[in-house]
Amino acid sequence: MNEALWAPSAQIETLKQRASVLANIRAFFAARDVMEVETPCLSQASVTDVHLATFATEFIGPRYAKGLPLYLQTSPEFAMKRLLAAGSGAIFQIGKAFRNEESGRHHNPEFTMLEWYRPGFDEFALMDEIDCLMQTVLSCKQAVRISYQDAFKTYLGVDPLDIELDELKLLCAKYGYEEIAATEQFIDPLLQLLFCMEIEPQIGRDTPCFVYHFPASQAALAQLNDADPRVAGRFELYYQGMELANGFNELTDASEQSKRFDEDNDMRTTMGLPKVEKDQRFLAALESGLPACAGVALGIDRLVMLATGKSSIKEVIAFDVDRA
Amino acid sequence: MANYSTNEFKGGLKIMMDGEPCTILENEMVKPGKGQAFNRVKIRKLISGKVLEKTFKSGDSVEGADVMETDLAYLYADGEFWHFMNNDTFEQIAADEKAVGENVKWLVENDVCTITLWNGNPIAVTPPNFVELEITDTDPGLKGDTAGTGGKPATLTTGAVVRVPLFVQIGEVIKVDTRTGEYVSRVK
Numbered sequence: 001m002n003e004a005l006w007a008p009s010a011q012i013e014t015l016k017q018r019a020s021v022l023a024n025i026r027a028f029f030a031a032r033d034v035m036e037v038e039t040p041c042l043s044q045a046s047v048t049d050v051h052l053a054t055f056a057t058e059f060i061g062p063r064y065a066k067g068l069p070l071y072l073q074t075s076p077e078f079a080m081k082r083l084l085a086a087g088s089g090a091i092f093q094i095g096k097a098f099r100n101e102e103s104g105r106h107h108n109p110e111f112t113m114l115e116w117y118r119p120g121f122d123e124f125a126l127m128d129e130i131d132c133l134m135q136t137v138l139s140c141k142q143a144v145r146i147s148y149q150d151a152f153k154t155y156l157g158v159d160p161l162d163i164e165l166d167e168l169k170l171l172c173a174k175y176g177y178e179e180i181a182a183t184e185q186f187i188d189p190l191l192q193l194l195f196c197m198e199i200e201p202q203i204g205r206d207t208p209c210f211v212y213h214f215p216a217s218q219a220a221l222a223q224l225n226d227a228d229p230r231v232a233g234r235f236e237l238y239y240q241g242m243e244l245a246n247g248f249n250e251l252t253d254a255s256e257q258s259k260r261f262d263e264d265n266d267m268r269t270t271m272g273l274p275k276v277e278k279d280q281r282f283l284a285a286l287e288s289g290l291p292a293c294a295g296v297a298l299g300i301d302r303l304v305m306l307a308t309g310k311s312s313i314k315e316v317i318a319f320d321v322d323r324a
Numbered sequence: 325m326a327n328y329s330t331n332e333f334k335g336g337l338k339i340m341m342d343g344e345p346c347t348i349l350e351n352e353m354v355k356p357g358k359g360q361a362f363n364r365v366k367i368r369k370l371i372s373g374k375v376l377e378k379t380f381k382s383g384d385s386v387e388g389a390d391v392m393e394t395d396l397a398y399l400y401a402d403g404e405f406w407h408f409m410n411n412d413t414f415e416q417i418a419a420d421e422k423a424v425g426e427n428v429k430w431l432v433e434n435d436v437c438t439i440t441l442w443n444g445n446p447i448a449v450t451p452p453n454f455v456e457l458e459i460t461d462t463d464p465g466l467k468g469d470t471a472g473t474g475g476k477p478a479t480l481t482t483g484a485v486v487r488v489p490l491f492v493q494i495g496e497v498i499k500v501d502t503r504t505g506e507y508v509s510r511v512k
Contacts, residue, residue: 051359101331101361101382104353180362180381189381192359197379220358236357246357297357 005323009314018304018316022094024137025114025300032129034090034116039079041096045279046071047078048264049220050271053100055109072098075297076115077221078282081250084117084293085285092116094300105312106242106302109321114303117295123222123233123249126294127210130237130245133298134208138306140239143208148231151211152191155199160191161215161230168194188217196243204238211236221257222248237298240306247296254286327385330363338370338391341378345370345389345442353382370440371422371447389442396439398431406431406449408439419446429484430455430502451502456511457481458497462488475507 008015029036046054055072073079075097083091097113118126131143152160158171168190172181175198177190184190203209212235216224219232233249251257261278268275304316314320328339333351340346346367355361361382368375370391380386396408396417405418406428417439423446424431430451431437440448462478478488478498486500488507499508 049358051355051361102353102355104355107353107355176377177379180379184381189360192356193362193379196354196356196359196362197364218358243356299357 007323008318009320009323010316010318014304014308014310014316015318017308021137021304021307022300025094025133028133028136029092029116032090034092034118035088037080037083037088037091037093038095039073039076039083039093041073041098042070043073043079043279044068044070045078045281046276047074048261048268048276048278049074050264050267050273053102054276055098055100074099075113077295077297078279078285080115080117080295081290082282082285084119085288085290090116090118097297103321108301108313108317110324111313111317112300113297114300115295115297117250117293119291119293121294123212123235123247123294126247126296127212127235127237130210130247130296130298131208134237134239137303141207143210143237144204145210145212146203147213148211148215149213151195151199151203155202156194163187165190188215191215191218200238200243201241204240208237208239208244211238219251219260220246220248221251221260223251223253233294242302242305243299244302244306245296245298247294249294250290250292252286252290252292254283257286258283325388325390328388329385330380330382333363333365338389339367340387340389341367341369344372345391345447347391349375354379355382370442373425390444391440391442391447393438393440395436397434397436400433401431408437408446408449411436417441417446419449423447424449427451427502429480429482430500431482432457453501453503454499454508455502456497456499457484459488459492459494462492462494464493478507 052074054074057070059068059070076093076095080091080093093115095113096110098110100109102109134140149159149161152158165187168187169181172190172193177193180193181190213231214234216230216232219234222232222234225231225233235247236243237245258278265275301313301316305313308316310316328337333348335348337348338345346369348365348367350366352364353361354364363380363382365378365380367378397411399407399409405420406424407416407418409416427449432455435452435455438450439446457480459478460481463476475487475489477485478492479485486505486507488498492498492510497511499511501508
């Protein structure tokens with residue numbers, strides 16, 4: 001390829017459409033009285049999530065002659081929850097998030113995320129609002145909903161909440177993933193494999209599709225379900241082969257949150273990854289009281305891909321990582 | 325041979341799969357926002373020619389394949405092997421029927437072909453994109469129509485059969501695109 005690397009990876013016409021998507025989103029939230037906020041891209045703490053790799057840097061300057069370690073945020077979640085704990089009320093943010101090790105047709109290491117929080121909403125009320133936003137921006141049909149359990153039952157004929165590792169390995173082998181299954185010690189990576197390779201392509205093709213009640217073992221920062229603690233108040237949104245959004249009925253319990261961070265770090269040790277310091281300011285905010293709320297992160301670049309009919313993320317961002 | 329991690333995967337990389345050397349055609353990262361990353365890879369097996377998809381857990385490694393390509397001139401066939409020569413060193417290599425495969429019909433003496441070697445042995449022979457061959461047989465009765473009614477079959481010296489325009493006759497040399505097996509033009 002002899003493409004000129006000074007030139008944008010997106011066409012100017014696409015960037016105009018992108019600007020209009022952003023304007024629509026801002027108008028959507030303005031009409032609903034949700035306040036736009038901005039939180040730091042550079043944070044003193046990172047995340048324990050075993051599947052997220054952070055970019056690290058250092059501030060050197062007044063009062064920090066020896067350097068202050070800083071991390072590019074993988075999402076604005078912790079900082080926004082600190083604002084909620086401080087009484088911000090409903091907030092949204094359109095900002096950059098950074099994830100190392102991620103690059104491809106649907107990934108760029110630096111990308112734009114829309115994240116918003118709704119005090120007083122549960123995950124289903126938030127799904128309603130996301131559905132409205134989707135219809136506003138994409139003029140698409142109303143979203144459908146299916147539980148994680150029903151998705152596995154419908155498309156693969158198994159119950160993901162009641163399956164043994166051995167049975168899951170056999171199922172993976174049946175779909176051609178025997179090498180991955182052979183060495184895997186845990187259920188969740190295999191569920192994720194089957195979900196993204198075998199279920200995702202079949203859902204959300206014509207209408208957006210919410211998958212809710214993810215297993216408790218993949219709860220991340222969601223509350224467990226009161227009625228069925230095997231599942232969590234976590235949902236994802238899929239449309240036309242892309243994962244668009246991930247949302248939670250937010251966990252507000254500081255000690256439970258701290259315990260999950262510890263579990264992440266135990267898993268990191270098992271996987272040979274370095275431990276990550278827990279974000280104490282975030283935990284202190286939960287301690288002081290996070291209002292009951294639901295929140296969601298939505299990938300704006302992927303939304304623009306859908307709005308413009310582009311098949312690669314670099315076609316909707318001004319300069320992808322190869323041109324940055 | 326070195327091992328390659330999924331981060332080193334790219335089109336053209338040669339790896340071992342099921343005991344067979346393969347070339348990577350496409351590599352795509354698939355990663356849920358909150359979950360394990362995978363690489364979905366499209367590969368072509370270099371001996372069987374089969375194209376298949378394979379999924380790896382990101383970060384895993386696979387064994388590389390000692391595959392290299394070399395440009396050699398076709399010399400002759402002895403009934404069992406097809407012989408090629410490096411025009412600079414005069415070193416010769418013999419490829420068997422399996423390596424030559426269907427491309428046998430495009431082998432023209434002295435044409436420079438690309439020979440794919442695995443551990444030093446020829447496993448594939450790729451002819452030049454265009455070859456020139458003489459027509460040994462075609463229906464002479466069909467004349468005069470140049471409007472392109474689909475043409476007629478013509479047999480070439482190597483046994484290859486190509487559709488040619490109606491005005492092309494026995495004894496003429498034609499240029500053929502070996503990638504598609506289609507007639508390009510007459511050669512004067």
